[in-house]
Amino acid sequence: MKRFFTLLLLILSSMAVAQELNDKTLLTIDGKDYDAGTFMRVYLKNLDIVQDESQKDIDSYLELYIDYRLKLMQAYELGLDKGEAYKKELNNYRKSLAQGYLTDTEVTDALVREAYDRKNKELNASHILVKVGAGASPQDTLTAWNKIKAIKADLDNGADFAQLARTKSEGPSAVNEGKLGWFSVFKMVYPFENAAFNTPVGKHSDVFRTDFGYHIIKVYEERPARGEVTVAHIMTFDAREAKEKTAEKRIKEVYKQLQETGKFEELAREFSDDMNSASIGGKLNRFGTGGLNAPAFEDVAFSLEEKGQFSEPIQTKFGWHIIKLLEKHPIASYEETAPSLKEKISKSPRARKITDSFNKGLRDKYGVTAIPEVLETLHNVITDSIMSNKWEYEINHPTVDKVMFTISDEEYTYEDFYKAVTQRQKKDFNNYANKEVKIKTFYNDFIDSSIAAYYDKNLEFENKDFAFIYNEYKEGLLLFDLLETKIWNKAKEDSLGQQAYYNAHKEKYQWKRRLDIIMTQNTTEEVAQQVKELLENGVDKIEIKEQFNKDGRTKVMISNGVVEESYNRLPDNFNVALGVSSIYHDKKTGFYKVIVVNEILEPTQKTLEDARGAVINDYQQQLEKDWMATLRKGRKIKLNKKVFKKVKKAIDKNA
Structure with a gap:
């Protein structure tokens, strides 16, 4: 955490600067030039976060910038950039940072907005399902299609939805007339969610397909989302093997005590059978509609109006409960909710929509498309054994050295694809209708993954913003390792230095x-x-x-x-x-x-052992002060005063 927090302070992000100054040399240290554009971005970024007013003075900030560059020069001279731990952490950060540049932000924003709008609504619906798997044969798919189309025709002619759901649906909800209850965003698979939210209240949808099969949905009601709620409960239940059923009697006795004393938390600790929550006064994690899989409990929880209000005893499939309202959580604003929605979307199947859009953009950028002749060759080379994930390619096959496609100046051969297939089939257990469908899927995915990998590898050249942020992290990480080497580790390990510092400053440690x-x-x-x-x-x-x-x-x-x-x-x-x-x-x-x-x-003098942590911290500061005093010795530092003057004018306009 300390390392992460320190790095956050060291990392700087880019800002718009006067274009004509970007590549002008502002500063030269031991023959190495530093441009004015980078200095301006650093200064303008830090202008709003520095607390020391003296650092806002551009002349004073220049001195800090020179010290920053001198520290980095020393880090490179010590070879800290060659350390395995440094390279590993930098590589991990690059992978994490690159994720934000390997996506279609426009489509992502649209999905986030769509999810937020749906999050504000709840639907009560039923559905009819005719099962057919994603890899079903054409004959089975046609049979399922004809069955669902016949059901749709009956509905269009006025047939009762509940009756058809009970007699024709192949889903588990058929016994309950297809009823799904109330739900909102992320509760159903994305195609199902889309159909539900695009179907008017009182109407049934057109036929649509998910991985489960063909569906028709009917929306009965729509209401504003109830948000989330935090409650506590006291629960009693009877074990299955219990000879005497006492749960109802016990909850009513607790309720009587609660009415008399109002001490909900104490009674929960004493009498609740829910051992997970009893020790914390019965408190449950916050939840929304469908969050507990107990509609009766949820309805009572949301019906409570005032904080501290508690319900009468109620029964659910889990047992008997008394519920106390702790806090209601209305739907937050879009700005507050967007980050968590984005995270959810990235981990859900709907993220495929973002990936497909991004891949299409890269295909257009590099001019790479699927070629029918290539597919024909693949169909001739790859045998039916791929359907059982056991295909192996011939190392000396005539096609292995042929170029399948090119990205900029990098060629991708048939052998590259064959190797990818042999690896993918080991862990791809999806159902495919036939060999042609599977090969086509693998081929298109190989193109997309190759383009994305190429773009990722060349991000520093493809995207200036990425290059700037990545370089700043690289420098921040080096500076962290330098301070750890020169200051922090020394202060921790130098027991004689700690003793000497403690002896000289005993009055501080009481x-x-x-x-x-x-x-x-x-x-x-x-x-x-x-x-x-x-x-x-x-x-x-x-x-x-x-x-x-x-x-x-x-x-x-x-x-x-x-x-x-x-x-x-x-x-x-x-x-x-x-x-x-x-x-x-x-x-x-x-x-x-x-x-x-x-x-x-009574107050006494701390021993060194008692004060060790504070002594080490203070000793670190002393070591850093002494080190900074020697930082410029032997260095040739030259400032381009004309450029610096122009920088000041440009900053005055931007500040």
Whole structure:
């Protein structure tokens, strides 16, 4: 995390600059030239984030820039760019950065907007399915098509959708008249979602196909999305083997106590059978419609209006529940939601739409297309064994050295394709209708993957923005490794230097007042009172835990140690005094705390071992200061004053 955070501060992004200054030499260090355009981009980018006003002064910033370049020169001189760890991390970053340039951003933005608009709606629909797999034979596909078309004709003539779904649908929802319940975006496969959101309320759709087969959907209702909700619950259920069914009786008894005391979290810890949530007061992860696969539970949760309001006991297929509203989460704005939607889209089948558009753009850019003559050759060379994923090519086949296509100056041979096929068939278990379809799919995918790989490999030359950002990360990573080598590691490993620094600055390292304590956290006030009495009677903490923590339920948690008086887990209004404290209620966690103060330790001098972390940090700063003082020694630094003057004028216009 430290490395990542530091690099974020070092990485700079490009900005528009005065074009005529871009390639002008601003600075020369030991014979190496640095252009004015890069300096201006760096300065203008950092102008809004620097806190030190002196760094906004362009003359002062020039000195920082020179130091930056000197550090990088030293990193290269030390060979840090040749380290295996450096090259590996840089390669990983390049792969990650390149992803943003290997996509069609226009199509991506359109899909994100589409997903957001749908996220604001929920549909209640039913469907009819006639099954046919993606790799089904033409005969099976035709049979399924004729069946779904006949169903569609009946619907168009006024037949009852529910009746046809019950008698004709081949999906699992047929027994329920095809009903799917309420759903929104990302809950169904993309073609199904498209059909649903493009079908008017009260109407049925045209026939459409998914990987499951042919469908017709009918939309019964549309409503604004309910967003998401965070609730807590108290749950009781009867085990299957239980002879006596007590869940309903127990939940009603809890409900009565809840009405009397209002202590929902405490009752959840004490009585809820949901062991995953009981220890945290019954709290569940936030969810939306369909998120729990329990419509009755969801409907009650969303019906609660005020924070803290709780329901009467309700029954679901999981058991009995009392639900308490903690927070409602309306649909956020497009700007807030877009990043998470983009992430979801990238991991969903609809991302294929983005990939196809990007691949088409690259095919047009490089002038590469599928050629019928090539497909004919492939059909003659590749045998039927490819259908069982066992095809092997002949190493000496006449076609292996022939060029299949060219991207710029790079040739791709039939052998390149044959090797790709032998590798792909080992892990491609999709169903294909016949050999011709499979070969055509492999051929087109090979073209697309080859073009994308070529474009990726040459991104630095194809895209100036990528080149600039990538180079800045490269430099930032080098600078990080330089500081680690020259400063951070030395400060950590130089024990004599640490001792000397500590001896010279002892007054900086003092203990505040400390407390030797035993802290107990209890689920209810009643438990806390009992624990308090036991502590006052000198009962050992192990005995206390054994007495209260039984049958998988934790009612008391106990920790001990020496902490500073400002320790954040002590109550805000804690009264420091020797002995057993009164009971403190922590509203953030819901626990009731009882604390034993065994000893009060007055402020004292820290030993080096106690202060080691702070000493190392301070020693690092001293080492960096000493290093910076020697950075320019022996270097020949020359500033082009005329160019710098023009830079100042250009920056004044952009700032």
